[in-house]
Amino acid sequence: MRAGILSRLYPDFQAISSPYRVPAATYLSAKRGLFGLLLTLLLLPAVQTWLNIKFLRPSLGGYEASVPRPAWHWDSLRAGVYQDRLERYAAGHLGLREQLIRPRNQLAYSLFGRSNNQQIIIGRDGALFEASTIAPALGQTPPVPPAELRQRVQQFRRLQDTLARRGKLLVLAVPPSKAGLYPELLPAAYRPAWQDSSNYQRYVAALQAAGVNFVDFVPLFRRWKAAAPYPLFPRGGTHWSGYGVVRAADTLFRYLDRRGRLGLRGFRVSGTAVSTTPRYTDSDIAKALNLLWDPAPWPLAYPTVAFAPLRPGQPRPRLLLVGDSFGWGFIEFYPFVPELFAPDSHFWYYNHEVEWTGATPNHHVAPEQYEVRGLDRRAQLAAHDVVLVLVNEANLGSFDLGFSADMLQALGAP
Numbered sequence: 001m002r003a004g005i006l007s008r009l010y011p012d013f014q015a016i017s018s019p020y021r022v023p024a025a026t027y028l029s030a031k032r033g034l035f036g037l038l039l040t041l042l043l044l045p046a047v048q049t050w051l052n053i054k055f056l057r058p059s060l061g062g063y064e065a066s067v068p069r070p071a072w073h074w075d076s077l078r079a080g081v082y083q084d085r086l087e088r089y090a091a092g093h094l095g096l097r098e099q100l101i102r103p104r105n106q107l108a109y110s111l112f113g114r115s116n117n118q119q120i121i122i123g124r125d126g127a128l129f130e131a132s133t134i135a136p137a138l139g140q141t142p143p144v145p146p147a148e149l150r151q152r153v154q155q156f157r158r159l160q161d162t163l164a165r166r167g168k169l170l171v172l173a174v175p176p177s178k179a180g181l182y183p184e185l186l187p188a189a190y191r192p193a194w195q196d197s198s199n200y201q202r203y204v205a206a207l208q209a210a211g212v213n214f215v216d217f218v219p220l221f222r223r224w225k226a227a228a229p230y231p232l233f234p235r236g237g238t239h240w241s242g243y244g245v246v247r248a249a250d251t252l253f254r255y256l257d258r259r260g261r262l263g264l265r266g267f268r269v270s271g272t273a274v275s276t277t278p279r280y281t282d283s284d285i286a287k288a289l290n291l292l293w294d295p296a297p298w299p300l301a302y303p304t305v306a307f308a309p310l311r312p313g314q315p316r317p318r319l320l321l322v323g324d325s326f327g328w329g330f331i332e333f334y335p336f337v338p339e340l341f342a343p344d345s346h347f348w349y350y351n352h353e354v355e356w357t358g359a360t361p362n363h364h365v366a367p368e369q370y371e372v373r374g375l376d377r378r379a380q381l382a383a384h385d386v387v388l389v390l391v392n393e394a395n396l397g398s399f400d401l402g403f404s405a406d407m408l409q410a411l412g413a414p
Contacts, residue, residue, distance in 0.1 A: 133394040137180035139198035169260035173215040177394040230301035236286030245329040266308040319345040323390030351401040377410035
């Protein structure tokens with residue numbers, strides 16, 4: 001109708017417009033092609049899930065709890081529980097989910113400076129923080145009751161004395177948290193909330209009064225921070241940087257050597273490489289953002305550590321390391337524990353799992369040996385010369401991860 005009117009008003013319209021007309025067959029073919037493309041996009045997630053195409057399932061960073069497929073029965077269906085569980089299971093197993101998560105997260109990060117991972121906080125200068133570490137560093141967690149705090153510290157001191165009578169050394173070491181060391185980089189909403197006292201400060205006072213063998217890295221790192229030429233914590237990581245690990249090791253293992261007269265082999269820094277490619281845990285939070293491109297890191301320093309050769313007949317003491325994830329810095333980031341201590345040394349992760357032993361292939365233990373509770377604790381103490389409990393400042397709410405209470409019970413000590 002419209003073309004007919006235009007043709008009568010403008011006789012040349014038909015001649016002008018005809019070259020630009022799309023043939024009916026081409027138009028129909030284009031419609032079918034677009035419909036086929038849309039249908040393919042709709043079916044592709046189901047096909048990927050059904051066929052389990054591996055190359056279409058790239059791994060995501062961080063930890064995500066596995067959601068099991070819910071069992072169907074009438075009671076859960078009528079209560080509305082089954083539907084909710086099935087929906088969460090389907091969302092976690094949707095085809096091409098991984099491919100869609102990264103572009104979505106990248107848009108939120110690049111356009112709005114926002115993290116879609118609720119466990120990661122983006123601070124000033126792009127510094128990333130683990131959300132669970134902020135409240136303990138700012139003193140916002142509930143205080144440990146004074147009687148309970150004293151009891152824990154006294155238990156540790158009793159275990160220290162019990163082991164000392166058997167010729168063994170027990171030491172507690174506390175690494176700083178990133179939020180505690182760099183509070184000025186926290187988002188503005190967190191910074192005014194600093195409290196005067198924290199569980200860390202309460203424990204420090206009690207530990208010093210009780211005479212516990214104690215290496216407190218928190219004030220050391222704060223002092224080093226003012227003059228350190230390189231970051232002690234990385235921009236995109238929650239653990240101390242490689243540079244921070246080496247500085248901490250120099251203090252910690254020399255303290256153990258002097259305190260226990262262990263005769264450890266020497267070590268020194270023979271050089272330092274500066275890089276913008278993070279190593280090991282220096283980008284662990286950045287990886288958990290699950291972006292298309294990781295955020296730019298700060299320039300990081302990686303010292304080269306040279307260990308002195310063992311003298312003929314020089315013994316290496318056996319170490320039992322009990323601690324949180326900061327312990328991996330002395331094992332896998334830099335091999336201080338494998339080099340300084342005997343091959344049958346162990347790492348009890350959170351006093352719950354045997355995560356590492358130097359006497360097994362690749363240093364890791366068999367799955368059936370993971371549970372610490374299945375071990376003979378008395379025999380384990382007898383087999384080690386040094387016990388190092390390493391608990392980050394943010395985890396001090398649980399103090400020594402229950403280690404001293406468990407060991408006193410195993411030893412039958414009062």
